[in-house]
Amino acid sequence: MTDRTNGSLRVNGATLHYEVRGQGPLLLLIPGGTGGAASFDGIAADLATEYTVATYDPRGMSRSTLDDPDAEQQVAEHSDDAFRMLELLSPGEPAQVFGASSGAIVALHLLTAHPERIARVVAHEPPAVEVLPDAAEHRALLTRVQDTFRTQGLMPAMAVFSAGLKKDGAAAEPKAELKLPPQAAARAEQTMANLPYFVGRIVPGFMSYAPDIHRLEGLSDRLVLAGGQDSRGELPYRSAAFLAERLGTELQHFPGGHIGLTTHPAESGELLRKVLHTGGPTSLL
Template identity: 35%
Template sequence: MGALQGTIEADGARLYYETRGEGPPVLIIQGGMGEAGATEQLADELARDNQVISYDRRGLSRSTDGGAVPITMARHADDAALVLSAATTQPARVIGASIGALIGLHLAVRHTDRVSMLVAHEPPMASLVLDHEREAELDKVAAAATVDVRAAIGHMASLTGGGQDSVQEGARSGPLVGDIDENLRWFFAQDFPAVRRSALSADEIVAAANTTTVIATGGVESRGGWEYRCAQKLARRLDHDLVEMPGGHNSLVSHPWALAVELKRLFMETGPDER
């Protein structure tokens, strides 16, 4: 399914976004250094019944950085709100994984009127689960990134189970558009420390959940992992059971069709207007 492309100005940056399909709006916020097209298989499946929106985060691939550094999760959330405003007038269902889940949570707190429902898949939140051993490993990742960004991303992937999860037959990431080394340098200079600096609290999320449906999810293949435990803790604070999804931390790419089935089920259970 072809995507319609657009750009929007955002505090000095120019953000690239794309849309597929028609219907209720659904925003996908990528994990890692994922570009708008990284989850195109999931987007195509959801676009059968929805308008699916995705974008390149500030500083990655087709989106410029605008010189607004250091990057914060709040800045990313404001960017996501601007993308939604450019693509739709309706509140959107938002699906975010990893850093995308954390951005989605900041979005739900800062721009509650733009989000009707948020599926937060394994958000990395030390404010929820502080693991000192993991923090020490992340310090090593940060040090490695000053010398070799590819080695750093390899170490980081090993911490999240990257490359160890199963892959649904036929599943793949969309074709890479940007320069991987430039994206890695930006990610480790800006997004990686921004995630670690985020102090978003469970209380803020619970307050937002009074008007916006927030669902914490974890991959069945991630059980016991730190991000999975973050999702578990968030689910408890939101007073619901953790919803398990096919695959692991990277299920938006590794299990697009199986995940779409589960997402559509959640959409139906929460109704056309969750609020």
């Protein structure tokens, strides 16, 4: 088992908890949603046989504390946190970066802000809905989510949010009960503890973010956009697919849905390794 080193990094307005495994070129894993460093436990050890794998709890999540718990959250500040991690762990050397969901939005901003520090970014389903032709509809969704959170509370707001992420016009399909790996199931309590901050601060700050598409066009050779095989048509998948088409690149498909790295860790880790090696879409076949 690969040894893990924990540390803390002081950044503007927060103290970040981070974890490092392995040796080799730096691979920074940026979690999304309510996940923290632990959300990559299923893939980090295997990748650490080849990379120095670093991940962290985003500011305000889990063990990364905010100086001001009520501070508004901005993508640019979270991106600067990721940049500080690169400066700490890979000074002067370009790094590989993987971001999931809201972490993928951070990774996109990091690429445009500090391209000299990035060898490659793999962005899995960034919910950058401002790039979509029907962005106004999704702005209205965000308003409904925040209004519901304020007037009815957390779980009704989550219900509105989840319904808005589903496939366009599709009735909710019955799904088999999702069985999470034991490590992921054990994190459920922390995930729930992070939900109010996620809904109240991350969702409005991140889903209103518009990536610099013109800048990304000039950096597209270092960017792989990805989506889940099982989340085709859902809102974060649509954003990733639209960006890939706009940039003239091929969308990489990972196993599972939006949280495929949690539900299919072995297959996802293997595919991520292949993508990092080839620099573009590939498959497990």
